Amino acid sequence: MMYYGYHRVSTKEQNLDRGVKGIEDFCKQKNYPLQKIFLDKMSGKTFDRPRYTVLKEDVLRPGDTLILYELDRLGRNKKEIIDELRYYEDHDIRIMFLDIPTSTIDLSEESDSMNKLITDTINKVVIEIYAMQAETELQRKEKRQREGIEAKKARGEWDDYGRHRVMTPDEFAKQYKKVEQGKIGSLELMRQLKMKRSTYFKYVSEYKERHCYE
Incomplete structure (x- = not known):
């Protein structure tokens, strides 16, 4: 079993330090042997990111654990996020989001099947809510950008494209x-x-x- 981290920021952000430190601190606290953190400076609108693709297709194996600081670092589209999570579930790869505590609970040693089912169900519902929030936030940001550009164009302050x-x-x-x-x-x-x-x-x-x- 290997532990890997992934963190992404948009190209407009300054650095990746906050997420990287968060993942490292979490692994130290839990005594998880973190192998490596894969980093991308790209928009979350697409999953076609170089380091993420390498991590997903060439590095992660069944039984491994992938750790992210926040769910929206994975992506910004609800359907695509759920599709990615389904891929990891099908390939027996556990994924943790540090901003969703239920995703970090280890259910492998839970003897009560009902408690395990309830916790797993709650975790999936919370993830869907967070995924929806990530998509909504992106849509609002894009709307504000469009409105800002149109306003500048109307004032004659914005040139071609x-x-x-x-x-x-x-x-x-x-x-x-x-x-x-x-x-x-x-x-x-x-x-x-x-x-x-x-x-x-x-x-x-x-x-x-x-x-x-x-």
Whole structure:
């Protein structure tokens, strides 16, 4: 029997230390001989992650135990989480989530079959609830991101495909009037605004469209 850990963070997060330390501390407390913790810095929207795939397909064997700091570190889609758990159950691989205490209870030595059944049932129900919460949280996050992008687009603060604008159309119009008035040339304005040539002339085109210029 081998003990392995897995932890994942999104690419926007700084590090994996909190989850790693949590798994290590738990194993020390329980005297579990932790072999290795596999780490990914990827979104939880997909299970196609390099280290997770290696762990699942090449490392874990029947009788092994997989430990995660939190259930949503496994994934963010309820159906896919349940499918993964079914895979581990079918392959006789135990999985523990440290944020779900019932999943860490050792039922192998439980003599009372009824207690064992009740605990196992409660554990599965709690896991389903946590999986649903993980999916709901992701959906809310994506909704907020979409609304934020749309709001920025409406204010003219968001350029093509999510790239942040160098400046708003009104700010550019104020600067571009100096070119129209012959005070400076386009090359000098590009230098002052620190714009690339393509970006500058894109803004010029937008400006002329707004002001009905040919």
